[in-house]
Structure formats: C-alpha cells, structure tokens
Amino acid sequence: MRSLDPALAEVASGLAALADWRGTPSGAVRLTTLHYGARTVLASRLPAFLLKHPDVSVEVIADDRPVDIVAEGFDAGIRLGEAIDSDMVAVRLEPDVRAVIVGTPDYFDRHGKPGTPRDLEAHLCINYRLVGGGGLRPWTFLRNGREITVRAKGQLIVNDGLLAAAAVRAGAGLGGLMEHEVAEEVAQGRLVKVLDDWCPSFPGCHLYYPNRQITPALKALIETLRWKPE
Template identity: 65%
Template sequence: MRRGTLDDLAAFAAVARARSFTRAAAKLGVSPSALSHAMRGLEARLGVRLLARTTRSVAATPAGERLMRSLDMALAEVARGLEALGDWRGEPSGTLRLTTFSSAARTVLDPALPRFLLEHPSVSVEVIVDDRLTDIVADGFDAGIRFGETVELDMVAVRVGPDLRTVVVGTPAYFSRQPQPRTPAELAAHNCVSYRLIGGGGLLPWEFARGGDEVRVRPSGQLIVNDASLAGAAVRAGAGLGYMLESDVAAEVASGHLVQVLDEWCTPFSGYHLYYLSRQTTPALRALVEALRWRSETTS
C-alpha cells in the first residue's frame, strides 16, 4: 500500500458519512478542493469510482458502499487500538493480571492492594494465587510476586518485602515425646510435615547453612501436603515438625505455643519481589510497583 493511501481511505470514509465535501473537509481540517483532489487520486489508484458527485450532493457508489463496510470494521479496530494506548501513557488505567502464591498474597497484597485500588479507580486488578512457579509471559500476566532468588535473570525485580527466614518448629507436646534435633541430620528421626511442590511434583527440601556449610534435607513423615495452611494446622496440633516462615510463627514461638529448633542453622534469604518484563511497563504497573515497593524505613 502506497504512502498516504490510509489517510485517503479515512478521508473517503469521512466524505461518505457526511455526504458532503464541505462538511467532511471542515471535520478533517483541510480545504474542500484538496479533499476532492485526494478522492480523485484515490479512485484513480484503485481503478474504481467510489463517490457519485452531483452539484448538490455526494454519495457512495455501490463499490464505495462495499468499501465502507470493510472500512467501518477496520477503523473501529484501529480506534480500539488507539484507545488501548491509554494504558501506556497518562494516568494509570486498564487491567493488571498478577500471579503470586499464598504467603506473598497475605503478606504483600493484603495490606497494600485495597489502598492502591482506592487511589487508582481506573485500574482493575486480577490476582491468581498459585503456589507453582508461573511463566508470566506464556500465561499472560503483567507481573508476579515470588522469592527474589527464584526470579529469572531477564526480569525486572523490585523488592516488595524484607529478607525472610524459614525455621523449624514443633509444639511442646511433640517435644515431650521426641528430643529436640541438634543438627539437620537428626531430622531423619523425626515426623516432619512435608510440602509437595505443585509445579515440579517433588518435595520441598529443608535448607540449612552454618559457618559455610550448606545442608539440604528431604524430610519424611506421616503427612505430605501442597497447602501451607493444612501443613501449619498439623504442626500446631503437634502431629509433627514444620518448616515454616519465621514471620508466620514468631508470635507463637514468643508465647511458647511453638518451640523453634536449629536456630543457628536457619539463615535469611531474599524476600518477596515483584517481577515483570521491562517492555511491559504501563502507568498502571508503575503505580503498582511504587505502591508495593519495600522501603526499609517503614520498619523503623
């Protein structure tokens, strides 16, 4: 298609709708004579007459009417595309799709998302909570939240929470029946509640480090789950030891309802990060990043 034909087609549509060169020219901001000249050029290039002209009116020919039906659909699609560009400029608007897992949703999104929605009424958010590692590009998400160490290197990663630590806990009743483990190797003699990874299907290893030594334990016990709430309920009922986020059990450890063991073997790791492709940044996503961004001074 030669340069200028798209403009001429849009001009033809304006003339056909207005049924007047004068009214169409006023709408397009050109002179009637220039518009008439452009239409004659378009008809010459297409080899068909599109407009029937009289001294009093202008109307589309049968060929022009058929072209108009095609143009109406095409121009409507172009208009929708131009409207969608609003997601990339100006005020935050449009829809954001996020993927995350249960603990991140509870810790990061629960306190911040309601305020974000109130401050940005033109933004809609869909959150899918799934403990598997989701490919945000393949599955059509704008962003995801996961532990920083699991974010792919080609993603932009923004910290949205502090460093975390996973600890081993059990109830006083459990330890009244079993001695407290002094090393990760001694966990082999304990009834441990295991977590099965949804995506890969394997069991989540319990990872420990001390003085440069790193240990990965594949725990065994009566219960294997793929739901963190069910695992926590079993541990709190005294059915076994749990490998849980310290932030989730800190109050219960402080109150004595749970006992924390192997403390010196449990080291911090990179906490929650929001991640996305740099080319997918829109005003809505930028606003969400700023709303969730972790600022250490908030903890002081």
C-alpha cells in the same frame, strides 16, 4: 475478528497512556503470586491501592508452581527473590526473610528435639509438594558455609502453607514456617524453634516483569507495593 486484536490493543494502550498523562491510571493488571505473597504483601497493601485507583482492576492468581508470566498472559509476578530469572526486572517488596523449624512443646515432649538437621530423619515432618516440579521440597540447611539437605519423612504432604502451619500448631509434626509469621507464638511459648543456627535468611518477595515498557496501571501498583525501608 482476530485481525482486530492488535488494533484494539493499540487503542487500549493509547487510552491508558492518556489516563496516565492526566494522572489517573486505568486498565487491568493481571498478577501471579505465591500464596505467601498474597497473604502477606498483597493482603496488607492491595486494598489501599484499589481505593486510590478506582479505574484500575486487578486480577490475582495465587499459585506456588513456577509460572512463565509471558506465556500465561500475566503482566507481572510475585516470587521470592532467589526464584526470579535474571532477565526480569525485579522490585523488592519486603526485606530478607527466614524460614525456621518449629514445633509445639507437646510434640517435643513426645519426640524430643533434633540436635542436627540429620536428626529430622527420625521425626514427623510436614513436607511440601512442589507442584509442577513433581518432587518434595528438600529441607536445606546452612551453617558456617556447610550446606546439608535432608529428605525428611512424615504423615502429611501438602502444597498449601496454611494447612502445613495448622498441622504444626496442632502438634502433628515439625514444619518450616516464616519466622516473622510465628514470632508471637514463639515468644509466648506456644511454638518452639529448633536448629536455629542452621536456618539462614534469604531474599523476600519481589515483584518481577519482562524488561519492557509497562502500563501506567502496573507502574502505579508497583509504587504502592514497593518495599520502603524506614
């Protein structure tokens, strides 16, 4: 039966091309994405795509580890811009973002505030395990061209951003959270930023895929997800 696979794939490709010619993309799209990308970019834009294109099915696998999209059978991936290989075609999905170090007022009442990145070594920090890489994500800071990397310690190590954020919001430690996701809590005083001058911005989520012809379904999805500055 394997000998039929190339022929079946060619038929499927031809049907998809015909659908595109008719203005109705169809078929399946398989995506790998960061959990962050799933809850921000996809959660807000993917439902509208599905309603507009009923003949397209989408499979989304959220996984923060590095993924070889070709070897693992994905049509495209979503990662932060700095993590995408240069030989991939990349489409920006959001503007530059920034991770900020935050804690609750109660936490700082008990432990004080760090004045420099090195001070984090004396604090309870929520660490993130790099699944696939094996180690903990380093706490990296940059100011006036000077970079500092800190190996912070704490009670909790996670590989899930929502769990890390929950621990920070409960006052169990300090964490690096996306600035736009905590902006309201900071404005209301429920969370407090520290080391703000040491937290630079970096490229936000991009969709990426191999430099080859893409299906009409993926093309339509890209146009829906693409960041359109106002």
